[in-house]
Every structure is written in structure tokens, then in C-alpha cells.
Amino acid sequence: MKKKIYMAFLALTILSLTGISCASNPKPEDKTQKSTPAEIASVTSNVEKIRKSAIDFEVPSYFPSEWENVETQYATAKKMPTSNQGEINTAVAALNKTADRYGELFDMTIPLYAQAREDEIMAIREELDRSKFSVFFPQYVEKADKIALTAKDQYDAKDYYTAKETAAKALDEYETLLLGAKILLARQEINDRGFSGYDPENLEKADEISQTALEAYDAGNKKTAVESAEEALLRYNIVLTNGWIAYSAERRASAIAEREKAIRNKVNIAVRDSFRDADAVFNSAEGNYKDEMYSVAAKQYIEAEALFVIAGQQTEEKRVLAQEAIRQAEEKIEESSGTAVEADRIIEGGSK
Numbered sequence: 001m002k003k004k005i006y007m008a009f010l011a012l013t014i015l016s017l018t019g020i021s022c023a024s025n026p027k028p029e030d031k032t033q034k035s036t037p038a039e040i041a042s043v044t045s046n047v048e049k050i051r052k053s054a055i056d057f058e059v060p061s062y063f064p065s066e067w068e069n070v071e072t073q074y075a076t077a078k079k080m081p082t083s084n085q086g087e088i089n090t091a092v093a094a095l096n097k098t099a100d101r102y103g104e105l106f107d108m109t110i111p112l113y114a115q116a117r118e119d120e121i122m123a124i125r126e127e128l129d130r131s132k133f134s135v136f137f138p139q140y141v142e143k144a145d146k147i148a149l150t151a152k153d154q155y156d157a158k159d160y161y162t163a164k165e166t167a168a169k170a171l172d173e174y175e176t177l178l179l180g181a182k183i184l185l186a187r188q189e190i191n192d193r194g195f196s197g198y199d200p201e202n203l204e205k206a207d208e209i210s211q212t213a214l215e216a217y218d219a220g221n222k223k224t225a226v227e228s229a230e231e232a233l234l235r236y237n238i239v240l241t242n243g244w245i246a247y248s249a250e251r252r253a254s255a256i257a258e259r260e261k262a263i264r265n266k267v268n269i270a271v272r273d274s275f276r277d278a279d280a281v282f283n284s285a286e287g288n289y290k291d292e293m294y295s296v297a298a299k300q301y302i303e304a305e306a307l308f309v310i311a312g313q314q315t316e317e318k319r320v321l322a323q324e325a326i327r328q329a330e331e332k333i334e335e336s337s338g339t340a341v342e343a344d345r346i347i348e349g350g351s352k
Helices: 002-024 037-056 064-078 085-130 138-156 160-193 200-218 222-264 272-290 294-351
Strands: none
Touching (some): 037 064, 037 085, 064 085, 085 138, 085 160, 160 222, 200 222
């Protein structure tokens, strides 16, 4: 009996020890990585960051259809259910895939964006060269060039946001200089066309303000420099406009006088086609003059006047030729008449 009790006790002890041993050794961990709701928020934040960069560098403009697709992809990923571990994992994977696609489009856009900024800068740079501004003010252009080259270095270093700001600064600098180039061209045109005497008051004021703009720019007061430059350019353009008004009126008077002379000399009858060509240009000039397109009208009046002169010359040449033909005809008639008289004399002499 004691032996049976002892054996039962021993069995219970072994079972107890076995249970303790099992409890103290945990089950092997699931090696599959699990996502958490917090990770969804983190991944979503990352997608938003990449998406914002894509927008800032104008990805939608360069790849509109691809952008529409990834936007749809993102909207779908954000709406995925996350009620259990499997759904959370699927949603995180979808969001990461979306982030990758935004990144791909960003990488595709960057060189195009950089080239577009470079093209904008080079277009203005070429205008500065054509206007001779870079010849007269090389130090200003060199300053803008250095900023542009800095932006390029930053792009090459993949410091895209800094490069974007620097490129914008360079473009702004070039555009400021372009105002100066426009002033230079306007002033030169006034001189070349002899318009200085048509509006001397505005011309003098424009010269003063343009000098103020230059001094303000040198002093680093860009706002005042730009405002003064814009006012100076406005006044120069007023001088040009007033010059064209006066000049076109002068050319109109000359063209009208030549047209009336042609009509008096019957040019419209003698060389009808030439007169019609001249008159067509004159009528076009009249229309532009009425529409206040004075520079176009002035050029057409000059052309019409020249054509009326040519038509008049053609008429004169035709008249000279006609008079010569008449003279020759008269000489022949006289010769024929003389021959006839001589023939009569001979005939009469022979009959005697």
C-alpha cells in the first residue's frame, strides 16, 4: 500500500515538473514581420512627403497621365481596411509601392525641370547679349551668371530644393537686368529714328529716372531700382509713341501729296496697275493710321509714296516714248509727203 502511494506521488511530481518546464520555455516566435497601425501613419507621412516634392517640382505638368494613375493608386491605398494584421500588412505594402512610384516620377521629372529653368535663363541671357546690355554692363551680367552656375552645381549635387531657390533667384536677377536692356533698346531707337525732338520733356525725365534706377541697383536697393526702371521704360515708350504719331502724320502728308500729284498727271490712267498697287498700300496705311497703329502706318505710307513716285516715272517714260513715236511718225509723214511732191514734179516734167 505504501508502495502504491509512493508511486502515485512520484508520478504527480514528474508531471508537475514537466508542466513547470513547459511553462518556462516559450513557444518559438513567428519570424514573419508584422506591421502595426502606427507604421501605417509613418508610411503615409512618407508618401505625403514624396508626393509634395513631386508637386513642388511640377511632376503633374510633365507626366499628367502617370500622375493621375499614381494619385488613383494612392487614394485606393489609403482606403484599404486595417482591422486585422493581414489587412494592415497589405495596406502598408500598397502605400510603400505608391511612395516608390511617386519617387520614380520625381526622378524622371528632375532633369526636365532643371532643363526648363536653364532654358528660361538662357533665353533672357541671349536677349541681354542681343541688346548689347552685356557689353555696356558686363559686371551685372557676370553677377547673375554666378548665381545661375551655383544653382547648376546644387542640382548636380542633388540638393534640389536649394537649387530650386537659387535658380529662381538667378532668374529674378536676369529679369531685372532685362528691364535695363529694354531701356537701352528704347533709348537707342529714339536716337536712331530722330524722335528726340517730338517729346523732349518725357525724354529728359526718363533719362533722369533711368539714372536713379542704376544708382539704386548699385546700392543694393533692388525694389527702388525695379520701380524706377519700369517708370523710365514707360516714359521712353511714351516718347516713342508720340514720335511715331508725329512721324506717321508727316509720312501721311507726303504720301497724300504724291498721290494727288499722280492723279493730276493722269498716272491712274497711264499706268493703271502700278497706281492700283500704290493705292492699295496707301489705303492699308490709312486703316492702320485710323486704328492708331502708327509705326505700321508710317512704314506703309513711305512704301506707298515710293510706289506713287515710281508710277509717275513710268507715266513719264511712257509719255516720252509716245512723244518719240509721234515725232518719228511725223518725220515719216514728212518724208512721204516730200517723196510724193518729188514724184509729182518728175511726172509733170516728163509730160512736158
